[in-house]
Amino acid sequence: xxxxxxxxxxxxxxxxxxxxxxxxxxxxxxxxxxxxxxxxxxxxxxxxxxxxxxxxxxxxxxxxxxxxxxxxxxxxxxxxxxxxxxxxxxxxxxxxxxxxxxxxxxxxxxxxxxxxxxxxxxxxxxxxxxxxxxxxxxxxxxxxxxxxxxxxxxxxxxxxxxxxxxxxxxxxxxxxxxxxxxxxxxxxxxxxxxxxxxxxxxxxxxxxxxxxxxxxxxxxxxxxxxxxxxxxxxxxxxxxxxxxxxxxxxxxxxxxxxxxxxxxxxxxxxxxxxxxxxxxxxxxxxxxxxxxxxxxxxxxxxxxxxxxxxxxxxxxxxxxxx
Amino acid sequence: xxxxxxxxxxxxxxxxxxxxxxxxxxxxxxxxxxxxxxxxxxxxxxxxxxxxxxxxxxxxxxxxxxxxxxxxxxxxxxxxxxxxxxxxxxxxxxxxxxxxxxxxxxxxxxxxxxxxxxxxxxxxxxxxxxxxxxxxxxxxxxxxxxxxxxxxxxxxxxxxxxxxxxxxxxxxxxxxxxxxxxxxxxxxxxxxxxxxxxxxxxxxxxxxxxxxxxxxxxxxxxxxxxxxxxxxxxxxxxxxxxxxxxxxxxxxxxxxxxxxxxxxxxxxxxxxxxxxxxxxxxxxxxxxxxxxxxxxxxxxxxxxxxxxxxxxxxxxxxxxxxxxxxxxxxxxxxxxxxxxxxxxxxxxxxxxxxxxxxxxxxxxxxxxxxxxxxxxxxxxxxxxxxxxxxxxxxxxxxxxxxxxxxxxxxxxxxxxxxxxxxxxxxxxxxxxxxxxxxxxxxxxxxxxxxxxxxxxxxxxxxxxxxxxxxxxxxxxxxxxxxxxxxxxxxxxxxxxxxx
Numbered sequence: 001x002x003x004x005x006x007x008x009x010x011x012x013x014x015x016x017x018x019x020x021x022x023x024x025x026x027x028x029x030x031x032x033x034x035x036x037x038x039x040x041x042x043x044x045x046x047x048x049x050x051x052x053x054x055x056x057x058x059x060x061x062x063x064x065x066x067x068x069x070x071x072x073x074x075x076x077x078x079x080x081x082x083x084x085x086x087x088x089x090x091x092x093x094x095x096x097x098x099x100x101x102x103x104x105x106x107x108x109x110x111x112x113x114x115x116x117x118x119x120x121x122x123x124x125x126x127x128x129x130x131x132x133x134x135x136x137x138x139x140x141x142x143x144x145x146x147x148x149x150x151x152x153x154x155x156x157x158x159x160x161x162x163x164x165x166x167x168x169x170x171x172x173x174x175x176x177x178x179x180x181x182x183x184x185x186x187x188x189x190x191x192x193x194x195x196x197x198x199x200x201x202x203x204x205x206x207x208x209x210x211x212x213x214x215x216x217x218x219x220x221x222x223x224x225x226x227x228x229x230x231x232x233x234x235x236x237x238x239x240x241x242x243x244x245x246x247x248x249x250x251x252x253x254x255x256x257x258x259x260x261x262x263x264x265x266x267x268x269x270x271x272x273x274x275x276x277x278x279x280x281x282x283x284x285x286x287x288x289x290x291x292x293x294x295x296x297x298x299x300x301x302x303x304x305x306x307x308x309x310x311x312x313x314x315x316x317x318x319x320x321x322x
Numbered sequence: 323x324x325x326x327x328x329x330x331x332x333x334x335x336x337x338x339x340x341x342x343x344x345x346x347x348x349x350x351x352x353x354x355x356x357x358x359x360x361x362x363x364x365x366x367x368x369x370x371x372x373x374x375x376x377x378x379x380x381x382x383x384x385x386x387x388x389x390x391x392x393x394x395x396x397x398x399x400x401x402x403x404x405x406x407x408x409x410x411x412x413x414x415x416x417x418x419x420x421x422x423x424x425x426x427x428x429x430x431x432x433x434x435x436x437x438x439x440x441x442x443x444x445x446x447x448x449x450x451x452x453x454x455x456x457x458x459x460x461x462x463x464x465x466x467x468x469x470x471x472x473x474x475x476x477x478x479x480x481x482x483x484x485x486x487x488x489x490x491x492x493x494x495x496x497x498x499x500x501x502x503x504x505x506x507x508x509x510x511x512x513x514x515x516x517x518x519x520x521x522x523x524x525x526x527x528x529x530x531x532x533x534x535x536x537x538x539x540x541x542x543x544x545x546x547x548x549x550x551x552x553x554x555x556x557x558x559x560x561x562x563x564x565x566x567x568x569x570x571x572x573x574x575x576x577x578x579x580x581x582x583x584x585x586x587x588x589x590x591x592x593x594x595x596x597x598x599x600x601x602x603x604x605x606x607x608x609x610x611x612x613x614x615x616x617x618x619x620x621x622x623x624x625x626x627x628x629x630x631x632x633x634x635x636x637x638x639x640x641x642x643x644x645x646x647x648x649x650x651x652x653x654x655x656x657x658x659x660x661x662x663x664x665x666x667x668x669x670x671x672x673x674x675x676x677x678x679x680x681x682x683x684x685x686x687x688x689x690x691x692x693x694x695x696x697x698x699x700x701x702x703x704x705x706x707x708x709x710x711x712x713x714x715x716x717x718x719x720x721x722x723x724x725x726x727x728x729x730x731x732x733x734x735x736x737x738x739x740x741x742x743x744x745x746x747x748x749x750x751x752x753x754x755x756x757x758x759x760x761x762x763x764x765x766x767x768x769x770x771x772x773x774x775x776x777x778x779x780x781x782x783x784x785x786x787x788x789x790x791x792x793x794x795x796x797x798x799x800x801x802x803x804x805x806x807x808x809x810x811x812x813x814x815x816x817x818x819x820x821x
Contacts, residue, residue: 039364039652067728069524070506077520105512109520154777160509182776183509185769188645192588195642196462198777211663212643288658 026086026264030061033254034082034090036075038068041186042207042290043252046122047091049284050254053275058268071159072096073106080110084259086268092117092255094304098311099161103319113258117304118265119272120253122285123293124205126167126224127235131194132217134201139222139241142201143175150178154199156190157183164203166314167224167248174243194218205250206231210289224248231289251293251307253300269296329451332677336384336685344381345682348388349689355389356396356409358723363393363409364648367656379662380675384682386656387636390649391443391686394592394632395694398435398625399701402428404716406537406723410528411592411628413758414600416536418613418620425616428702430562434570434618435625436694437562442578442626443687446633449582450640451680461586461638466777467784469589470770471794473763478798480597481756491756494747498757501526502764509772521732528762530724530737535754537720538741541713543748550709561698562618570622573603577626584627585634588646592631593762597755599627633683639664640676 033051037043044066051062067075072093079090092115100108128139136142146153157164160183168179182199184190187208193199195218206223210231213220220235224246228237238246254272256265275281276294285292295303335341355366367389377385397412402419415435422431464472481491504515505525516522562570577599584595603623604613613620638644643665645651657664662675669676707715724737747754778784785791 038648039367039655041651041655045655045658065729073506074520074524105510106506107513107518151779180776180779182773184773185508188588188651191642191644192462193465196465198465212665215665217665 026267027058027060029087030063031058031086032088033062033064034075034079034088035064035066036068036072036079036091036093036096037066039066042122042124042205042250042288043091043093045288046252046285046290049281049288050121050272050275053278053281054271057271057274070106071100071161073100073108076100076115077109079255080114080257082257084257084261086256086260086264089118089254089256089268090115092253092304094251094253094307095163095166095311096161096250098308099166099315101308102312102315103161105319112305112308115255116258116260116265117253117255117300118269118296119276120251120293120295120300120303121272121276122207122250122252122290124207124250124252124290125229125237126163126203126248126250127206127209127213127229127232128167128171128201128203128221128224129194129209129213129218130201130221131197132219134219136201136221137219139171139236139238139243142221143171143177146172146177146179147175151180153179153201154182155179156193156199156202157181158186158190158204159183161315161318163205163248163250165318166311167203167246169314169317170224170246170248171243174238174245206291207289222246229291231286231291251303253295328673328677329681331674332679332681333684335380335674335678336681341381341384341678341682342685342689344377344385345388345686345689346693348385349392349686349693352389352392352394353396353399353690353693354392356393356412357399358726363390364652366393367649367652380678383653383657383662383675383679384686386653387679387683388686388689390653391629391632391683391690393649394628395436395439395625395690398439399432400719401536402431402435402621403701403704404537404712404719405540406716406720407529407532409592410532410762411596411631412624413532413536413593414596414624414755415621415628417600417624417755418615418617420540421614421616422618422621423702423705427616427618428705429698430566430618431621432698432701433562433695434566434622436691436698437567438570438574438577438622438626439629440687440691441574442581442628442630443633443690444684445578446582446585446630447680447683447687450633450637450683457586457637459642461588462642463790464587465788466770466773467788467791468794469587470767470774471785471791472587472590473594473767473770475794475797476594476598477759477763477767479801480601480759487753490752494753494757495760498760499764501531501757502761502768505765508765508769509776519732521730525765526736526761527724527727527730527733529727530733531740531761532758533720533724534737534740534742535744535747535758537716538737539744539748541716542741542745544709545713561695566618570618572606573599573619573623574626576602576606577623578630580623581627581630581632582634585631585646586637588638588644589766590631591647591762591766592628593759595627595631596624597759599623629687633687636683640668640680641665643668 033047035044035047047064051064055062067078076097082088100106101111130136155168168181172178184193187204190202190204194202206229209218212218213232220232222241223229223232223235223237225237226239226247273294273296276292351370367386370389394411397407397409398415400406401412401415402423405416405420407413407416419431481495504522506513506523513523580599580602581595584590600620600623603619604610635646635650638646639650639654645654654664720737721734724733727733744754774784785795
């Protein structure tokens with residue numbers, strides 16, 4: 001204990017003295033990037049592409065570490081609790097971070113202020129989809145059916161209080177209808193569930209299903225965004241369908257624990273932003289159907305705060321329906 | 323017949339020196355991943371994905387599949403030698419495999435595992451070629467209701483048919499299910515039995531638990547006896563004898579069927595087929611009392627089922643684009659990064675690639691056999707290390723493994739705690755296997771039951787409307803009824819024990 005305390009003291013003292021020079025020395029060793037979801041998922045794929053691209057500019061290895069579990073709560077907690085020295089960064093998934101904070105039952109060990117949002121990488125809009133041969137040809141067909149037979153049309157999410165769950169609530173609110181909500185764990189179960197005829201429609205993100213929509217195996221009814229997705233130019237967006245309140249996406253960027261020195265944050269921001277804006281990044285992300293949405297500084301901070309406000313309303317609603 | 327033509331082309335491509343090399347390197351790395359506890363196939367494959375970025379798509383996929391198969395076999399080595407399952411699928415191998423090692427038959431156990439894995443893997447690939455498409459669409463009919471029924475049937479069969487002491491087996495099952503409840507509620511998201519400990523939100527890690535219950539408990543038991551070596555018996559054989567091979571033929575055949583059929587259903591996981599194959603083998607055996615005391619059929623059935631499962635689980639991936647396990651999900655991620663989207667259109671749009679990959683499954687299975695048979699002797703020699711060193715080594719190995727899984731110190735404590743629990747249970751002669759199966763199946767059962775009820779709007783009548791689910795639920799009822807009313811005919815079986 002004594003040794004650790006002494007080291008800590010020494011480290012603090014050194015940090016205080018050497019603070020201006022800190023960013024010049026950073027990074028001196030490998031940087032850890034925590035992903036709160038399992039390997040192979042959309043967040044992980046994007047994170048690994050980013051890590052590989054940004055290593056060159058940062059001059060150090062970026063190790064992607066998957067700390068999956070509890071809808072991201074395990075990983076986010078790890079990031080929030082990490083030493084704020086720039087050597088531990090984390091992927092912030094919005095609105096997953098927000099809904100965990102907003103659900104009192106989760107007893108989250110972090111809050112909105114526990115993270116410094118640095119650079120956003122991806123904005124993957126929501127997609128409402130049905131089986132390729134489903135009788136529902138448009139979103140209106142689906143909501144009409146859900147209005148006529150309340151609670152009979154089943155709609156599946158990729159998890160409780162996920163962005164997809166919130167999107168269902170937004171549709172219910174905008175179209176005054178009621179679905180029977182079924183919670184699955186991730187996109188693979190949705191595919192089995194809908195293609196096997198066990199549920200009627202699914203709410204997921206474009207990146208997870210766009211190839212199946214392109215091939216005609218499933219039918220995309222609407223992208224929950226204010227514009228169409230470039231990966232699915234034939235699928236209308238909710239805004240043009242007259243439902244502008246249905247805006248839902250999974251947004252993923254890199255953040256650091258609160259207290260990370262501003263000059264170090266700047267170094268990370270510069271390296272990551274350069275990687276995100278590179279043509280190779282564009283090409284690799286296009287292949288996996290993930291839309292880039294670079295945001296930094298005030299813009300990203302505002303987006304983070306706005307998501308929190310939007311999530312609050314629907315999370316409270318979801319909690320009430322339990 | 324068109325398929326056969328494609329397959330021959332596939333072989334021509336897979337057998338080029340470059341692709342052979344990728345498959346070989348993949349098998350080697352995979353075996354290494356399997357040997358290192360904690361670094362399971364899913365995490366190991368994910369870590370190695372960047373390695374394949376510089377290869378062309380076919381080469382990358384050949385290598386990743388080889389890593390996957392290698393990892394499935396690698397876990398066997400530690401299970402047999404030191405009773406530490408390297409990954410979930412090799413838990414069952416511990417039961418008889420380590421007993422064989424104690425009798426000086428480690429070579430036989432490892433040898434039959436390699437042969438069984440080869441046969442199971444190859445036959446499952448043949449079946450994949452023949453029936454991939456029609457069977458894959460049948461698997462889609464398997465919804466949450468059927469899944470729940472399958473899990474219940476599996477648990478009841480294993481517990482009901484395996485125990486000599488039904489009460490103890492039931493008790494252990496309930497304990498396993500209780501431990502499975504720890505963590506965030508799968509539907510409401512509320513923490514249960516976590517006592518505010520953040521690390522428990524994701525539940526108790528399975529790998530630390532089995533490493534504790536098997537590996538650490540084994541060390542504690544051995545330490546009691548003041549042994550000089552982990553295994554005191556002289557090493558009798560490097561290879562399975564002719565008699566042992568003959569004994570295993572039936573087990574390998576049945577293991578293949580069980581592994582293949584269950585591999586078609588997304589989400590079953592590798593541990594269920596191994597348990598089922600083991601229990602089936604014990605049921606058909608004329609001498610079930612040998613099981614748990616070093617029966618080679620036990621090792622052969624579990625290992626065969628394991629690899630048949632691994633190959634069969636490629637069917638839902640290639641034919642439907644549905645990853646049926648975390649490892650397969652990682653593979654699918656790698657496929658997509660390499661510009662290949664698995665699914666029904668893959669066979670039409672990129673037949674050369676699909677058939678080359680399928681051909682490389684055959685090649686990979688052969689390479690795995692060539693790679694592992696000569697090494698069996700080398701692995702078995704590790705048992706000659708004096709106990710004092712071996713004991714410390716195994717413990718370090720377990721600690722690193724438990725930590726490495728999620729870089730969590732908490733998991734190390736879980737492993738040590740379960741090591742002590744496992745030691746006490748062994749002393750009290752309680753069976754451990756039902757608790758482990760319950761721990762794995764518990765969350766899956768709960769989640770599928772609750773999803774089923776979400777789909778039906780809370781009505782249990784959904785199980786009556788679905789013939790497959792109803793049929794599966796009838797199995798345990800019939801078995802239990804049979805056990806209650808015909809105890810005599812099953813007497814020899816009830817004398818034996820899965821442990």
